[in-house]
Amino acid sequence: MENSYFGKYGGCFVPELLMPPLIEVEAAMRDILPSQDFQNELGELLANYAGRPTPLTFCPNLSKELGFSLWLKREDLLHTGAHKMNNCLGQALLAKKMGKTALIAETGAGQHGVATAAAAARLGLKCTVFMGAEDVERQAMNVMRMRVFGAEVHAVETGTRTLKDAINEALRAWIANQETTHYCFGTAAGPHPFPRLVAELQSVVGKEARAQILEQTGKLPDAVVACVGGGSNAIGIFRGFMDDSEVRLLGVEAAGTGESGCFNSAALNLGTPGVLHGNRTLLLQTPEGQIEPSHSVAAGLDYPGVGPEHAWLKDTGRAWYGMVRDGRALAAFERLSQSEGILPALESSHALAWVFDHPQELPQDGCVVVSLSGRGDKDMDIVRRHLGEKYSIPGQAED
Amino acid sequence: MHILEKKIRDAAQAGRYAVIPFLTAGYPDEDAFWKSLADLDQAGADVIEIGVPFSDPVADGPVVEEASRQVLAEGWTVARILEGLKMRREIFGAAIVLMGYMNPFEQYGFEQLAQDCAEAGVSGLIVPDLPFEEAAPYRETLRAKGVALVALVGPNTSEERMRLYAKVSEGYVYVVSVMGVTGERESVAPAIVATMERARRCFNLPLALGFGLSRPEQLKILPATGQPDAAVFGSALLKHLAGGGDAASFMARWTGEAGRRLD
Numbered sequence: 001m002e003n004s005y006f007g008k009y010g011g012c013f014v015p016e017l018l019m020p021p022l023i024e025v026e027a028a029m030r031d032i033l034p035s036q037d038f039q040n041e042l043g044e045l046l047a048n049y050a051g052r053p054t055p056l057t058f059c060p061n062l063s064k065e066l067g068f069s070l071w072l073k074r075e076d077l078l079h080t081g082a083h084k085m086n087n088c089l090g091q092a093l094l095a096k097k098m099g100k101t102a103l104i105a106e107t108g109a110g111q112h113g114v115a116t117a118a119a120a121a122r123l124g125l126k127c128t129v130f131m132g133a134e135d136v137e138r139q140a141m142n143v144m145r146m147r148v149f150g151a152e153v154h155a156v157e158t159g160t161r162t163l164k165d166a167i168n169e170a171l172r173a174w175i176a177n178q179e180t181t182h183y184c185f186g187t188a189a190g191p192h193p194f195p196r197l198v199a200e201l202q203s204v205v206g207k208e209a210r211a212q213i214l215e216q217t218g219k220l221p222d223a224v225v226a227c228v229g230g231g232s233n234a235i236g237i238f239r240g241f242m243d244d245s246e247v248r249l250l251g252v253e254a255a256g257t258g259e260s261g262c263f264n265s266a267a268l269n270l271g272t273p274g275v276l277h278g279n280r281t282l283l284l285q286t287p288e289g290q291i292e293p294s295h296s297v298a299a300g301l302d303y304p305g306v307g308p309e310h311a312w313l314k315d316t317g318r319a320w321y322g323m324v325r326d327g328r329a330l331a332a333f334e335r336l337s338q339s340e341g342i343l344p345a346l347e348s349s350h351a352l353a354w355v356f357d358h359p360q361e362l363p364q365d366g367c368v369v370v371s372l373s374g375r376g377d378k379d380m381d382i383v384r385r386h387l388g389e390k391y392s393i394p395g396q397a398e399d
Numbered sequence: 400m401h402i403l404e405k406k407i408r409d410a411a412q413a414g415r416y417a418v419i420p421f422l423t424a425g426y427p428d429e430d431a432f433w434k435s436l437a438d439l440d441q442a443g444a445d446v447i448e449i450g451v452p453f454s455d456p457v458a459d460g461p462v463v464e465e466a467s468r469q470v471l472a473e474g475w476t477v478a479r480i481l482e483g484l485k486m487r488r489e490i491f492g493a494a495i496v497l498m499g500y501m502n503p504f505e506q507y508g509f510e511q512l513a514q515d516c517a518e519a520g521v522s523g524l525i526v527p528d529l530p531f532e533e534a535a536p537y538r539e540t541l542r543a544k545g546v547a548l549v550a551l552v553g554p555n556t557s558e559e560r561m562r563l564y565a566k567v568s569e570g571y572v573y574v575v576s577v578m579g580v581t582g583e584r585e586s587v588a589p590a591i592v593a594t595m596e597r598a599r600r601c602f603n604l605p606l607a608l609g610f611g612l613s614r615p616e617q618l619k620i621l622p623a624t625g626q627p628d629a630a631v632f633g634s635a636l637l638k639h640l641a642g643g644g645d646a647a648s649f650m651a652r653w654t655g656e657a658g659r660r661l662d
Binding site: 001004011012013014015016017019020158159164165168171172175176178274275276277278283285287288289290291 | 453454455456457458460461464465468471476477478500501502503504505506507527528529530531532533551552553554555556557560575578579580
């Protein structure tokens with residue numbers, strides 16, 4: 001294996017039985033992915049099936065309030081409602097070229113599961129999605145969407161019954177089914193080569209955003225801001241600006257409820273180095289190395305680790321990572337909706353909240369691009385639980 | 400010759416499979432665990448693998464995962480296991496191996512781990528999520544204190560990869576019988592014969608077959624070329640203990656006439 005590390009982070013810490021399929025994915029990434037045929041076919045799918053390029057939208061009302069110009073990279077407008085589809089189409093097509101007939105995937109909130117199920121249906125692949133039993137209960141509509149696309153959804157009952165356990169179960173299933181099956185990993189984490197593969201497939205977001213901001217304003221932005229769970233939307237948009245040293249790269253993690261000692265999803269800010277799910281990265285863990293439960297109001301950020309490239313970008317100082325609490329993300333969700341008529345996902349709302357709450361840290365009369373990684377329609381049930389009464393919709397007691 | 404290799408070779412000399420039970424540390428409770436360990440040793444175990452619990456055990460099936468979950472809740476850690484072993488180091492005839500995932504060992508620190516393993520009488524480590532590509536620095540740290548990093552190979556490990564492991568491994572080789580996770584299975588898949596034959600060509604070390612074993616009769620269907628030197632069993636033993644059985648009665652299956660090798 002080559003280039004499996006980002007500084008001291010990354011690597012390939014998996015059972016020997018998973019090394020052959022990972023070496024096979026690495027070879028496909030090297031030999032198939034860059035070929036003109038593959039790029040043409042993926043480009044066609046992204047354009048005419050998924051809806052790329054997505055717009056870069058100026059926010060006139062918020063820009064006036066904030067004192068700098070705010071632009072949104074609209075991954076919410078991509079097919080199935082989030083940036084996830086960039087990765088799923090790429091990996092599904094790669095799996096097909098590798099001669100695989102089936103995909104497996106993990107999912108937390110369900111966005112990656114839905115995108116994988118759709119891509120599998122489109123490309124004629126069988127699809128099995130592993131989802132924590134607790135998430136299956138919380139996200140019944142996404143389970144339904146996956147099943148309507150023809151995917152099989154397995155509720156994972158082990159461990160904390162959430163995303164990290166779904167990844168464990170998907171890895172186990174991959175051991176048993178590797179001959180026919182590709183593991184469509186959902187974020188820029190996991191064992192090598194997934195962090196590089198997913199970043200490569202998501203880099204289309206940053207490439208487009210860079211060209212679009214230059215076209216619309218004639219210059220590069222002062223800052224690019226994105227939420228970070230595993231970190232695939234952030235690494236996707238950061239990739240477009242990595243070599244532009246004058247552009248600040250800001251990632252935003254979920255701080256949880258904000259109560260002292262609360263569970264959170266801020267591994268970059270609050271974690272320590274360790275090994276989970278095949279890579280060395282920053283993790284929320286006990287001093288003895290047991291992985292802690294995570295929490296965020298945004299299910300897509302709810303993960304106790306983070307992609308290894310982000311851990312490295314933090315160490316090198318190329319990117320900086322802040323934190324936002326559940327309540328501020330909900331406030332940002334409302335503010336964007338009411339100021340610009342755009343309903344952001346609660347994940348993306350964390351990036352917006354950081355910008356809204358720290359205007360003094362951004363240059364007046366400058367230009368800020370935020371990755372609007374997904375749309376908020378999927379979150380209405382969660383929002384109702386927190387804010388229902390304000391909108392005269394009966395809320396529901398927290399379970 | 401490393402002590403782990405010697406233990407297994409001695410069993411072969413005596414015309415039987417070496418017996419390697421696996422027991423999750425602290426399962427089902429502290430007293431029962433240390434008693435089971437002593438019972439397994441008394442009943443003739445050649446090597447005993449002690450499972451170090453981890454919150455996210457990707458190579459394990461439901462039985463070992465559940466046992467890990469239970470003992471984590473009871474506060475079992477690498478340090479507690481090593482301290483317990485240190486206090487008892489004179490009592491075990493069997494060689495002791497720790498089997499656990501990378502992260503708890505890494506947080507403990509490999510330098511310290513190697514030192515404390517040596518002091519506690521631990522002869523080897525099995526780390527399922529530490530493949531050849533990542534293992535070199537840790538293997539050297541352990542080797543400096545006489546602790547072997549046991550190689551794991553399986554049905555999809557090519558001859559080329561087995562030879563990489565063969566160059567650097569000591570103790571014994573853990574051959575995984577199935578493309579799957581730990582857990583008792585009815586029969587041993589016939590495909591294991593090819594894996595065992597490949598491993599024989601590549602390694603000069605004893606071969607221990609594991610994942611899915613519960614009774615020596617499962618090995619009797621294998622031809623001579625596919626016979627292991629040692630059998631590892633874990634989930635079946637944990638289930639036996641959970642059902643109120645004791646370690647000695649489980650071991651009797653393996654140390655009696657049925658445990659004699661077909662050579």
